[in-house]
Amino acid sequence: MKKNPIKKYVLRYWYLYLTAMVAMICSIFLDILAPQVTKSVIDDVIVGGKLELLTKLLFALLGIGLGRAVFQYTKEFTFDITSMKIACDMRRNLFQHIETLSMRYFDQNNTGELMARVKDDVDKVWNAVGMVSMLIIEGSIHIIAVLYCMLTISPKLTLIPLAVMPIVGYIAIKMEKQLGIVYDEISEQNAELNTVAQENLAGVRTVKAFAKEDYEIEKFKKHNQKYYNLNMRQARTLAKYDPNISFLAKIQLVFIIIIGGILVMQDEISIGQLGAFAEYANNIIWPMEILGWLSNDLASALASNKKINRILAEQPEIRNQEELVIPSEQKGNLEFRKVSFSMNNTEILKDVSFKLEQGKTIGIMGMTGSGKTSIVNLIERFYDVSEGTILLNGIDIRKLPLETIRQSMAVVMQDVFLFSDTIRENVRLGQRATMPEETVREAVRSASAQGFIERMSNQYETVIGERGVGLSGGQKQRISIARALAKKAPILILDDSTSALDMETEYEIQQKLADLKDTTKVIIAHRISAVKYADEIIILEHGQVVERGTHQSLMEKKGFYYSTYEAQYGDYRKALKVVGN
Numbered sequence: 001m002k003k004n005p006i007k008k009y010v011l012r013y014w015y016l017y018l019t020a021m022v023a024m025i026c027s028i029f030l031d032i033l034a035p036q037v038t039k040s041v042i043d044d045v046i047v048g049g050k051l052e053l054l055t056k057l058l059f060a061l062l063g064i065g066l067g068r069a070v071f072q073y074t075k076e077f078t079f080d081i082t083s084m085k086i087a088c089d090m091r092r093n094l095f096q097h098i099e100t101l102s103m104r105y106f107d108q109n110n111t112g113e114l115m116a117r118v119k120d121d122v123d124k125v126w127n128a129v130g131m132v133s134m135l136i137i138e139g140s141i142h143i144i145a146v147l148y149c150m151l152t153i154s155p156k157l158t159l160i161p162l163a164v165m166p167i168v169g170y171i172a173i174k175m176e177k178q179l180g181i182v183y184d185e186i187s188e189q190n191a192e193l194n195t196v197a198q199e200n201l202a203g204v205r206t207v208k209a210f211a212k213e214d215y216e217i218e219k220f221k222k223h224n225q226k227y228y229n230l231n232m233r234q235a236r237t238l239a240k241y242d243p244n245i246s247f248l249a250k251i252q253l254v255f256i257i258i259i260g261g262i263l264v265m266q267d268e269i270s271i272g273q274l275g276a277f278a279e280y281a282n283n284i285i286w287p288m289e290i291l292g293w294l295s296n297d298l299a300s301a302l303a304s305n306k307k308i309n310r311i312l313a314e315q316p317e318i319r320n321q322e323e324l325v326i327p328s329e330q331k332g333n334l335e336f337r338k339v340s341f342s343m344n345n346t347e348i349l350k351d352v353s354f355k356l357e358q359g360k361t362i363g364i365m366g367m368t369g370s371g372k373t374s375i376v377n378l379i380e381r382f383y384d385v386s387e388g389t390i391l392l393n394g395i396d397i398r399k400l401p402l403e404t405i406r407q408s409m410a411v412v413m414q415d416v417f418l419f420s421d422t423i424r425e426n427v428r429l430g431q432r433a434t435m436p437e438e439t440v441r442e443a444v445r446s447a448s449a450q451g452f453i454e455r456m457s458n459q460y461e462t463v464i465g466e467r468g469v470g471l472s473g474g475q476k477q478r479i480s481i482a483r484a485l486a487k488k489a490p491i492l493i494l495d496d497s498t499s500a501l502d503m504e505t506e507y508e509i510q511q512k513l514a515d516l517k518d519t520t521k522v523i524i525a526h527r528i529s530a531v532k533y534a535d536e537i538i539i540l541e542h543g544q545v546v547e548r549g550t551h552q553s554l555m556e557k558k559g560f561y562y563s564t565y566e567a568q569y570g571d572y573r574k575a576l577k578v579v580g581n
Helices: 006-012 014-047 051-100 103-108 110-151 155-202 204-209 212-267 271-283 285-289 291-312 372-379 402-407 423-428 437-446 450-454 473-487 503-514 552-558 560-580
Strands: 334-343 346-356 361-366 385-391 409-412 491-495 520-524 536-541 545-548
Touching: 006 051, 006 110, 014 051, 014 110, 014 271, 051 291, 051 385, 110 155, 110 271, 110 285, 110 291, 155 204, 155 212, 155 271, 155 285, 155 503, 204 212, 212 271, 212 285, 212 291, 334 372, 334 402, 334 423, 346 372, 346 385, 346 536, 346 545, 361 372, 361 450, 372 520, 402 409, 409 473, 409 503, 409 560, 423 473, 437 450, 437 473, 437 503, 473 503, 536 552, 536 560, 545 552, 545 560
Parallel strands: 361 520, 361 536, 409 491, 491 520
Antiparallel strands: 334 346, 334 385, 536 545
């Protein structure tokens, strides 16, 4: 199982941690020194009457205060910088790992949960390697140093904090166990809450179209109430244990003053020593008081780290083989050889075969759920075939580098996705440095998108909203087609990419596609008009090829293809006959 290597991150920035530790030790030393100055003020100046020492002692206290401020600032700033660097590295590495995972993983896990891991859980680990770890280390060193100083003043009085500390530790450990359970549940519920919010914001048009705002609000309220209840459970746990820790810390001061006063009267310690001891006792309180909070945050970070580890333990199902074939050039020859594909024990494709030479076009039709989009997923190697072979330029695609496969293809997905960026950058899709401006404009013209883009106020610099908000379905499809054409890949795959276009625009695009003589085209569609001029058309039904041929031969068979044609154009042909008569 791959673990989140926190130790590796810490060791990477050891020099920063060392700087912070040196500053911390200097600050603690000054903290320990301050009560000794107080002791001297009481015993030597107030009781002993040595007023000539007062100025020096006051300057000493001032110097201690200034020095402590400098070292505290250095310590906290360095810890913050280091923990931010670690969080940045961890978030980047986690995101890179998620990007390597196969499509099946994303089919089984929701976006809100992954967002919670990348953001919220990394933030909690960030807190643990920063402020929390700093206070734990500082508190531990501080307690040891203070106890040593207390022992040198009065072993008898030191028994009081020694008696209180195990009780505080027991309460803190008990609280940590209960908080660890509730934090795990809070984290899971937070992911669910993010998912519900993300789905509703992304699908706000659907919600409004069905007038389901009240239903979705109630659904969100239920998740929000559960999240509230879990946080209240956390608050009740803290309220149950934390006051006990504070009470024990305060009551020890009372006993120290009472018993210390008796020891002063018995001349076992001086008034100055009692003052110094009381100051040390007061200094030992803060690590005890924040122990519950630190254990709280540490438990939360450990729970978050486990969730991050679960993602890091996932291995991509689709990956490069150890021995790869590196082709000398990219061509567009594609072949399906007796391909079958199953997912979740459901057979999606069975014994599908076709051969497509470079520059040729294949049309794929079929009813919804017949397996058309699965063919695209297999060509792109988002999934591997269950049986059979897919060949790219005569080579099994499982033997090719994934990068080579996907560079050889440009895909227009059925579900168009546009980024919240300019139209130009959506067409370039990360190729700002390598794609010439003329390529962008040529692709836009070929996709018949030039007209509506140039009517916009900022034209190609127009920033479109998330997922293409502000554009019509047809406009989004045309930008998506332009993006695929601009890639100039040997194989062009169009998955129902003209469904939102009018017949005239679709015809214009088809004419441009016909001019791409060296580009192999896979056209998946419901419209006859989209596949009519393909070199071969295959009809899928329940994942099997039930018909294949050219438009003319399939019309002559009068099977599924002919029925589809009649359903789409039958009334139009009848109308033409009526007009002709």
